[in-house]
Amino acid sequence: MELRHLQHFVAVAEDQHFTRAAERLMVSQSGLSASIRALERELRAPLFVRTTRRVTLTEAGRALLVEAERILAQVRSAHEAVAAVQGVLRGTLALGAEQCIAGVHVAGLLAAFRREHPDVEIRLRQSGSGALAEGVSAGRLDLAFAYRVPADGDQLRSVPLTSEPMTVLCHPEHRLAALGAVPDPAALAGEVFVDFHPDWGPRRATDAAFAAAGVRRTVALEVNDVHSLLDLVDENLGIAVVPRHFRHKRTSLTALPLKGVDEAAYETVALLPPERATSPAARALITLLGTPETEPGEAE
Structure with a gap:
């Protein structure tokens, strides 16, 4: 072969x-x-x-596709490792990231990487956390910035980025706006929700929080980008439960802390393959990130 x-x-x-x-x-x-x-x-x-x-x-x-992608990724890593030993980083950096991921400024990080390693071709793919984790596992991506789910630690290494609580966004004229804070997910029962597709990190975090509270909810308005979500909430068509940093993206909306859930409900990480399969380009990017790596199962 x-x-x-x-x-x-x-x-x-x-x-x-x-x-x-x-x-x-x-x-x-x-x-x-x-x-x-x-x-x-x-x-x-x-x-x-x-x-x-x-x-x-x-x-x-x-x-065959699963194995072929892994083999080709390992061959590419071998070529790049030899080049790195010779003092030149070449090849390709295949990076995945969720939209508006917390804990890292992706564009700034890639700009710094390009300045340090101009001979490396950068490829960026934006997708949901599940698809990104699968891409790293299969060797299609060198690393990914994604929402942390417990299953990640079984096969992939994690670099913690940040954790933050979830926040309710609503129109200023919505009935919730006068509360100042939402006591718990049960207080949102019966509301119309705007949310992302199920593979997205914020959706996964919200689903997990409501499931832990034993509260069922229905997402009536499902989108695949942040601006569409904010527009729908801004038109008072529904409410959204999102990571806290989203409140700064549309200051006209009312942001309410969501109580009664894990304070670190939304955790983001950089996902990497096992050490032997990590490319020199991925190692260089993590070095620029300035955060220590953890072995599978360590970061929870």
Whole structure:
């Protein structure tokens, strides 16, 4: 099995199209098809279901994709480690981050990294915490800034960033605005909620807080960006339970402390793979962050 076969396979799996993958790899479509056929012959299993519009992975293909991504990430790390020993940091830094993550100024951090390591290509992916953790585990991302969930410590190392309480945001004319503080999640029963998709850190923190309090809630207005959430609350279409730092993003809204929940309900971390799989670029970024790493299971 050749590395180029795995590289070709991953590209087709990502693009779900042979022509687009061939263009990205700068190889001929016939050569790419031959490479995939050679891999399928060696593994004695079809890897893709081919149609006229796109290709999708078979069960065997999905199994191979996980391992292929890890192998290619390790090969890349090996090349970068040798370059680092020679005094030059090269290669790629693949970083994931949630939108408006607390505890780190991502743009400023990446600017400082580029000044120190101009030969490293930076790639940034924004997504929910679950998808980011999966990306780090699979080797697609070198590290990610995300919401901390207990399962993270089972496979990934964590660098604590910050923790903060949850806050209720509402329109100044909403009935809650006069309270000064919300006593507990039960006081919000029956409210219309605006929130993010379930994979987002703030949504996970809010769901966990309400579940711990034994209070059911329904998210009627679900969004995938911070500004849409604030706009909906600003129009008095619902309330939102968000990390405390969100209150500074729209000062026209009323921010109320949410009592009766864990004061450190929203915790953010940098997620990294095991030490042996951590790229030199990821280590350099964490050094700039200036926070010590913890082994799996340490940071709770």
